[in-house]
Amino acid sequence: MATLTLNFATSHHFLDERGQRAGFILLGGFLASFLFIRTSARLIRDPKVTWWPGSVTTKGGLHLHHLVWGIVLILVSGFLNFVLVPPSPWLEIFAGAFGIGAGLTLDEFALWIHLEDVYWSKEGRASIDAVIVATLLGGLVVLGIAPFDASDSASPVGSLVAVVAIDLLFSAIAILKGKPMLGLIGIFIPLASIAGTVRLAAPSSPWARRRYSPDGRRMARSQARFRRVRARRRRLMNAIGGAPSQPADG
Secondary structure, three states: OOOOOOOOOOOOOHHHOHHHHHHHHHHHHHHHHHHHHHHHHHHHHOOOOOOOOOOOEOOOOOEOOHHHHHHHHHHHHHHHHHHHOOOOOHHHHHHHHHHHHHHHHHOOHHHHHHOOOOOOOHHHHHHHHHHHHHHHHHHHHHHOOOOOOOOOOOOOHHHHHHHHHHHHHHHHHHHHOOOHHHHHHHHHOHHHHHHHHHOOOOOOOHHHHHHOOOOOHHHHHHHHHHHHHHHHHHHHHHHHHOOOOOOOOO
């Protein structure tokens, strides 16, 4: 019978593998560039900080968002990697450049969606969410974590399909309950989606709207719990990305 196990490719040979080494460097460059550019943006925003250089603006007054530089880095490094299929150390250099470009680009992910400068508005929080999701999923892939072990040839195919289906079902329920992060992580680590499945749904989630009575006890418990959850999340997001302005202030 196929069983849910976790595969960790994290032995002392971890960085000896070409793909994982490039992925590790890419993820490191991604996080470093995101932290740098977010810190830079917060310093530019602070009127007390006059010594930090401002944003890049053309002579005509056009502000060049840092996602532009990120897109250029992604295109150039990705193209060269595909065309040249380089050995070390160029593979790692291109991976680092791609990661840096991805960090610069995802830091302004909200601008992709809204097609306007919402960096410091509440809508701009989508950028932080995108970076967190990309970091978690990228980290799981780099570490080689899988939700089930398909290497056991003695396991019947039907059992393996059933395990995968159950894993995806729990992930889908967690997402419907308003917990997309647990649902996505649950594809790799089933315990995360199981936890999201058995706990209360978020009050605004499709699950709560269809299955909880608006005046019922479960809805009241859900609203009280997620007020606390949202408050903690807001404090964490403010610490990472800075407090948003009420209107989009550009």
